[in-house]
Amino acid sequence: MSLGGASERSVPATKIEITVSCRNLLDLDTFSKSDPMVVLYTQSRASQEWREFGRTEVIDNTLNPDFLRKFVLDYFFEEKQNLRFDVYNVDSRTNISKPVSGRGLSHGPASSPRPTLLAPHARFSSFLPPLGRAEGLPGTSVPGAGRGDRRPGQPCGAASHDIATMQLCANKLDKKDFFGKSDPFLVFYRSNEDGTFTICHKTEVVKNTLNPVWQPFSIPVRALCNGDYDRTVKIDVYDWDRDGSHDFIGEFTTSYRELSRAQSQFTVYEVLNPRKKCKKKKYVNSGTVTLLSFSVDSEFTFVDYIKGGTQLNFTVAIDFTASNGNPLQPTSLHYMSPYQLSAYALALKAVGEIIQDYDSDKLFPAYGFGAKLPPEGRISHQFPLNNNDEDPNCAGIEGVLESYFQSLRTVQLYGPTYFAPVINQVARAAAKISDGSQYYVLLIITDGVISDMIQTKEAIVSASSLPMSIIIVGVGPAMFEAMEELDGDDVRVSSRGRFAERDIVQFVPFRDYVDRSGNQVLSMARLAKDVLAEIPEQLLSYMRTRDIQPRPPPPANPSPSPAPEQP
Numbered sequence: 001m002s003l004g005g006a007s008e009r010s011v012p013a014t015k016i017e018i019t020v021s022c023r024n025l026l027d028l029d030t031f032s033k034s035d036p037m038v039v040l041y042t043q044s045r046a047s048q049e050w051r052e053f054g055r056t057e058v059i060d061n062t063l064n065p066d067f068l069r070k071f072v073l074d075y076f077f078e079e080k081q082n083l084r085f086d087v088y089n090v091d092s093r094t095n096i097s098k099p100v101s102g103r104g105l106s107h108g109p110a111s112s113p114r115p116t117l118l119a120p121h122a123r124f125s126s127f128l129p130p131l132g133r134a135e136g137l138p139g140t141s142v143p144g145a146g147r148g149d150r151r152p153g154q155p156c157g158a159a160s161h162d163i164a165t166m167q168l169c170a171n172k173l174d175k176k177d178f179f180g181k182s183d184p185f186l187v188f189y190r191s192n193e194d195g196t197f198t199i200c201h202k203t204e205v206v207k208n209t210l211n212p213v214w215q216p217f218s219i220p221v222r223a224l225c226n227g228d229y230d231r232t233v234k235i236d237v238y239d240w241d242r243d244g245s246h247d248f249i250g251e252f253t254t255s256y257r258e259l260s261r262a263q264s265q266f267t268v269y270e271v272l273n274p275r276k277k278c279k280k281k282k283y284v285n286s287g288t289v290t291l292l293s294f295s296v297d298s299e300f301t302f303v304d305y306i307k308g309g310t311q312l313n314f315t316v317a318i319d320f321t322a323s324n325g326n327p328l329q330p331t332s333l334h335y336m337s338p339y340q341l342s343a344y345a346l347a348l349k350a351v352g353e354i355i356q357d358y359d360s361d362k363l364f365p366a367y368g369f370g371a372k373l374p375p376e377g378r379i380s381h382q383f384p385l386n387n388n389d390e391d392p393n394c395a396g397i398e399g400v401l402e403s404y405f406q407s408l409r410t411v412q413l414y415g416p417t418y419f420a421p422v423i424n425q426v427a428r429a430a431a432k433i434s435d436g437s438q439y440y441v442l443l444i445i446t447d448g449v450i451s452d453m454i455q456t457k458e459a460i461v462s463a464s465s466l467p468m469s470i471i472i473v474g475v476g477p478a479m480f481e482a483m484e485e486l487d488g489d490d491v492r493v494s495s496r497g498r499f500a501e502r503d504i505v506q507f508v509p510f511r512d513y514v515d516r517s518g519n520q521v522l523s524m525a526r527l528a529k530d531v532l533a534e535i536p537e538q539l540l541s542y543m544r545t546r547d548i549q550p551r552p553p554p555p556a557n558p559s560p561s562p563a564p565e566q567p
Contacts, residue, residue: 016303017227018071020056022087025063034089035060040071043082050084058090069193077302077536079529080354162221166259166294168203169213173271173287176239176247177208183240184212184249186289190224191232200224205240210287221296225256233259237271237289249273250286262294300550302536305543308551311438312358312535313429316400317422318344318385319446320407321370321415324476327408333447333476334408340520343475343510345401347445350524351471351531352397355441363393366400367422371411381418382425383411416451419444423459423470430466436548439539440468448478453485457495460486464493464500469538471531472507483507502541506534 020038028034037058041050056067073081168186176182185205189197200223206212225231233254239247250271261267270285277283325332333343341349356362366385373380384392385403387410394400423442430440450456460470472487474480486493487507493500513527543549 015072015222016075018073019067020071020085021064021066023064025065025087026089027063028089033061033063035091036062036065037088037090038067039086039088041084041086042073043084053083075303076529077354077532079525163218163297163299164221164224164256164259164294165216165218165297166262167214167216167292168289169211169292170237170271170287170289171211173210173212173237174239174249174273175210176249180208181210182247182249183207184209185238185240185246186214187236187238188219188224189234189236190226191234197234207240213292216293221256229257229260230255235269235289237286250276252289259291259294260296262291267291300540300543302539304550305436305539306358307553309553310436310539310550311360312355313438313440314352314355314359314364315422315426315440315442316348316352316364316366316385317382317419317442317444318348318366318368318404319370319417319444320368320411320413321417321447321449322413323415323417323449324413324447327413334413336405336408344445345404346520346524347473347475347510347527348400348404348443349397350528351443351473352400353524354528354532356397362396364397364400365392366394366403367392367425368404368407368411369419369422370413370415370417371407372414373411377412379414382421383407417446417449418452418455419446419450420452420455420459423456423463427459427463427466427468430463430468433467434546436467436543436546436550438467439542440466441471441535442468443471443473445473445475446483447476448474448480448483450482453482454495456486457493460488460493460505461495461498461500464502464504467539467542468504469535470505471535472505473527473531474507474509475511477511480507480509483509502538502545503534504538506531506538 018040022036022038025034025036035058038056040053040055042053043050053073054069054071056069059065059067073083075081170184173182173184183205186201186203187199188201190200191197201217201219203214203217206214224233233256234251235254236251237249239249241247250273252269252271254267254269258267267290269289269291271287271289273283273286276286320334324334327334327336329335330337335342352364356364367382368385369381369383371380371383372378373383385400385407386392386394387403387407394403422444426440426442430438433440463470472483474483484507485491486505488500488503488505492503493505508527508531510527513523513530515522515526
């Protein structure tokens with residue numbers, strides 16, 4: 001199964017939640033049904049080894065389990081994440097606590113009985129597109145992934161990016177300081193499935209008062225409730241001490257759902273100290289805490305739009321100018337070696353194989369520019385690679401590569417290098433879309449010698465107001481100063497006194513990603529990671545400027561009905 005990426009970063013783009021159900025598993029127990037458990041593995045991009053990520057609980061005596069424990073993973077659009085799910089029958093004699101990396105199944109020590117794999121070749125029956133190119137485990141389904149509904153008071157998805165902002169005050173807290181009052185602060189804890197608590201926020205200390213008013217603060221809803229609006233939230237009240245031995249004043253519990261009611265009314269909580277409550281018969285409380293205000297702001301993510309049905313339309317434009325060299329010579333950037341792909345083909349494959357999963361029909365318009373076309377030798381700056389003017393679409397990235405190789409055999413590399421015609425071609429299609437249902441990505445692969453800089457800037461400025469991004473991959477030894485200028489990271493692209501509305505161009509030189517050991521797979525992964533990294537934010541910037549919210553995700557396909565279990 002493949003996702004659009006896992007990366008080593010401090011701030012993940014978003015998270016997805018995977019819930020697993022199985023249907024019609026093999027019955028391997030003699031006197032009862034199987035006791036299934038699912039183990040999730042992730043694959044290392046560098047070593048290709050499989051490593052255990054987590055396990056579901058074991059559900060006894062069933063062939064149709066719906067697992068409660070969920071897997072929450074960092075999601076990255078720009079990379080491919082391979083996942084593997086193994087379904088095991090577990091009994092009291094089985095030990096699989098010692099996972100083994102690699103494609104082999106996870107087994108316990110040799111001395112222990114081996115767990116039985118229930119679904120060795122399972123195929124996922126439902127998964128939210130495009131996150132599901134699912135292969136590998138019959139009878140296993142993933143009925144939910146990604147973020148859920150985002151309305152306050154409704155169950156939230158596990159990767160919700162809603163931000164809750166609240167303010168609290170307290171009244172008549174217990175006096176803890178001998179020479180003063182108290183220096184109170186609050187500590188928020190989120191409850192876990194195993195009954196423990198995880199700290200998720202700490203307020204500032206308000207000095208020398210029994211009636212503190214704390215500053216408003218913001219916290220991700222996910223950190224507060226982990227996707228469950230009714231999950232217990234415990235708040236401890238402490239008196240701050242300089243030496244760190246803070247005195248416990250009391251505690252109270254609430255939930256996100258209860259907190260959200262403060263949007264219409266104040267909520268008052270009694271602060272209780274369990275020890276005092278046990279020792280003192282007349283004990284009432286250790287003060288009260290009042291929730292003065294509570295609000296939630298939605299912060300939509302790239303995954304929200306994809307789940308809502310936004311399609312990425314991918315278009316390719318390849319440089320066929322003579323500066324690339326004769327394709328029949330090994331020195332050419334287009335050279336078709338029988339042993340390895342050219343830089344052009346590698347760049348196309350690296351970007352295309354990830355982005356194609358976000359296009360439902362997998363049909364990609366593919367163009368060339370700067371060549372003389374047979375039979376009359378007409379120079380074209382926008383010719384379909386498949387030689388079909390009526391329908392330039394190619395079936396999948398393999399279809400684009402096939403048409404590219406065929407064009408190299410039939411056209412004459414010439415010049416000059418014009419970007420503007422193909423940018424304007426894609427812009428005309430993007431201009432027809434205004435509802436957020438589609439977003440266009442144009443990949444231009446070039447050796448960097450551009451001849452229509454003024455026209456290209458004009459085209460980019462005009463396209464910056466449309467649902468469109470442009471990726472430029474520079475191949476060869478050129479310095480690419482012009483490409484850097486088009487990228488606009490330092491200075492926004494402008495034309496005739498008009499600046500681009502958004503930054504829509506991402507440029508990378510291919511040579512920076514070539515693996516020194518000659519590993520083309522690693523080179524492609526590195527290139528795709530950087531070249532696609534800005535697409536999610538560029539899409540979001542367009543949606544924000546147009547105030548386009550994601551559509552509600554379509555209902556997930558229900559898990560197939562289980563076959564009647566035989567007694």
